[in-house]
Amino acid sequence: MPTDLQTEEPKKTQEAPSDRKPADNKQDPDKKDEQKEEKAPPDPAKRLRAWIMAFAVLLIVGAGGFYWWHESQKYEDTDDAEIDGHLNPIASRVAGTIQAVYVEDNQYVEAGKPLVDLDPRDYEVSLAQTRAQYDQSRAQLTGERPNLPIVVTTNGTDVANAEADLANADAAVAASEHDYASAISTLRQTEAQNAKAQSDLKRYTLLLQKQEVAQSEFDQYDSTAKAQAAAVGAQAESVASLAKAIDERRAQAAQKRATLDQTVKNAPQQVAIRNANIQARVAALKQNQAQIDQNELNLQYCHIVAPVSGIVTQRSAEIGGRIAIGQQLMMLVQTSGLWVTANFKETQLRRMRPGQRVTIHVDALDKTFEGYIQGMPAASGDRTSALPPENATGNYVKVVQRLPVRILFREDQAGLQDLRPGMSVEPKVHFEP
Numbered sequence: 001m002p003t004d005l006q007t008e009e010p011k012k013t014q015e016a017p018s019d020r021k022p023a024d025n026k027q028d029p030d031k032k033d034e035q036k037e038e039k040a041p042p043d044p045a046k047r048l049r050a051w052i053m054a055f056a057v058l059l060i061v062g063a064g065g066f067y068w069w070h071e072s073q074k075y076e077d078t079d080d081a082e083i084d085g086h087l088n089p090i091a092s093r094v095a096g097t098i099q100a101v102y103v104e105d106n107q108y109v110e111a112g113k114p115l116v117d118l119d120p121r122d123y124e125v126s127l128a129q130t131r132a133q134y135d136q137s138r139a140q141l142t143g144e145r146p147n148l149p150i151v152v153t154t155n156g157t158d159v160a161n162a163e164a165d166l167a168n169a170d171a172a173v174a175a176s177e178h179d180y181a182s183a184i185s186t187l188r189q190t191e192a193q194n195a196k197a198q199s200d201l202k203r204y205t206l207l208l209q210k211q212e213v214a215q216s217e218f219d220q221y222d223s224t225a226k227a228q229a230a231a232v233g234a235q236a237e238s239v240a241s242l243a244k245a246i247d248e249r250r251a252q253a254a255q256k257r258a259t260l261d262q263t264v265k266n267a268p269q270q271v272a273i274r275n276a277n278i279q280a281r282v283a284a285l286k287q288n289q290a291q292i293d294q295n296e297l298n299l300q301y302c303h304i305v306a307p308v309s310g311i312v313t314q315r316s317a318e319i320g321g322r323i324a325i326g327q328q329l330m331m332l333v334q335t336s337g338l339w340v341t342a343n344f345k346e347t348q349l350r351r352m353r354p355g356q357r358v359t360i361h362v363d364a365l366d367k368t369f370e371g372y373i374q375g376m377p378a379a380s381g382d383r384t385s386a387l388p389p390e391n392a393t394g395n396y397v398k399v400v401q402r403l404p405v406r407i408l409f410r411e412d413q414a415g416l417q418d419l420r421p422g423m424s425v426e427p428k429v430h431f432e433p
Helices: 002-019 029-039 043-073 123-145 149-209 215-300
Strands: 076-078 082-084 087-091 096-100 114-118 303-305 311-312 330-333 339-345 357-362 367-375 402-408 427-429
Touching: 114 330, 123 149, 123 215, 123 330, 149 215, 215 303, 339 427, 357 402
Parallel strands: none
Antiparallel strands: 076 427, 082 339, 087 330, 096 114, 114 303, 311 330, 339 402, 357 367, 357 427, 367 402
């Protein structure tokens, strides 16, 4: 057994080398060809073609970029834009109960067509009351107007009477003064006669004492002297009485003059009072007429019509509902006279001017319309907002602002009737002449 094993092992060892590949440095011919190809210099024609292709690509890309840049300088566009229009809120100008509603949401109505009717009976009663008050005021004015000429005539008569009374009083004063002067003259004459009689009495008294005259003759002179003395006293009393009469007449004349002055001064005041009363009646009449006009308007306001043509939306009016003054019932959206509000960046406005041509692409219709810039914005959007930003802070960051540019559609274009406020659009402002 060992001998067999030993004999077999050498055979295996001898056969093993024959199974392995010869360990020489020779390589596969295909691999040698590949190595030769790798080590071979590149083909100049291929290399030239590669450079030409790269240059052509760069040329095309550059030409495309230049064309894009050149074309982009001819317009400015934005996607921050929408269609705007007039939204007319329909509200009641009077309070009342809704009696009828004639429209529904999304219904188109022409201007002047009825929308809502309110119950008018309350306003009809109020109108009847104001008309009755107007008739009453007109009757009062009619009764007040004749009083003015009556007062004027009466005042004239009163003034004339007062002037006549004053003239009579002045004449009475003059007559009293004349009587007084005449009485003074008579008093002076009587005093002179009394002085003579007293002188005669004294002389005859001396003669009587000497018994040169008879007693009877002395008695005659004595009685004459006493009579003259009494006449002087009586005349003096008359003068005093006439003086008092003058004062009395003068007081009466002063009273008549005061009465005349009062009448003259009160006459225009009385006329003014009558005029004021007439003006008050006229004002009351006008006030009642104004109330009639207001009640007639309120009665008309019970019938609410469309102020403009448009589409009804946000209808809240229902039959039987009680509404207040100014309460909104619905809204009318005008479909004509629409415009585009395009919020361009401030850096895009350098070459924009009113009147420039604009193409407007409407997303909802997938259609492009022609338009033009109506006017440039007055302020940026943040300035007109309810709470404008305050930039007076230490961490200020500059933000490019947007300004709303108003763009109008050109008329006589097909499809304008399909536009609605709120639709998104993409306007493009063209700068070419």
